[in-house]
Amino acid sequence: MDDLKQSVQTVYLEQKDPLVIYKVEAYNLFKNLSGSVNKDIVSFLAHAQLPVQEEAPQQVQQAPRSQRTDMSRLQANKEEIDAIGDDYAANEKDYFDPSGHPDHVVVKQEPIKVGPKVGRNDPCPCGSGKKFKNCHGKDA
Numbered sequence: 001m002d003d004l005k006q007s008v009q010t011v012y013l014e015q016k017d018p019l020v021i022y023k024v025e026a027y028n029l030f031k032n033l034s035g036s037v038n039k040d041i042v043s044f045l046a047h048a049q050l051p052v053q054e055e056a057p058q059q060v061q062q063a064p065r066s067q068r069t070d071m072s073r074l075q076a077n078k079e080e081i082d083a084i085g086d087d088y089a090a091n092e093k094d095y096f097d098p099s100g101h102p103d104h105v106v107v108k109q110e111p112i113k114v115g116p117k118v119g120r121n122d123p124c125p126c127g128s129g130k131k132f133k134n135c136h137g138k139d140a
Contacts, residue, residue, distance in 0.1 A: 004029065 008022045118125060124135035131137075 001026070 004022065004025055008018050008025065011018045011021045118132050118137075120131070120133040120137060122132050124130050124132045124137070126136060128135050
């Protein structure tokens with residue numbers, strides 16, 4: 001890396017960014033190093049003679065066959081489901097009522113609507129004739 005640093009210092013004379021050249025050259029050096037390490041490892045493993053321990057051949061145990069499903073007890077209930085109709089499956093009629101009362105009617109809440117905001121220099125809505133900032137807007 002020190003040699004790389006020395007060689008990159010003169011790159012500024014070529015009007016190139018030394019940092020960019022340093023990063024590119026460092027990456028190329030790392031890639032070459034990684035390739036040579038991988039090559040050495042593969043070469044060692046290819047030429048190595050690993051001892052193999054021979055064992056007496058054992059009888060191969062076969063896994064017990066899984067039992068077949070008894071299809072004689074199965075029933076087809078498609079006709080029953082079709083006869084029941086929409087009440088069999090989940091639908092929009094299935095509403096969970098947390099109150100527990102079947103007659104309880106849930107009322108949807110309407111959003112709160114706010115009227116127009118009174119400006120600071122507008123007349124006060126109380127009817128005093130003063131500006132809002134001097135009347136009820138003093139505390140706000």
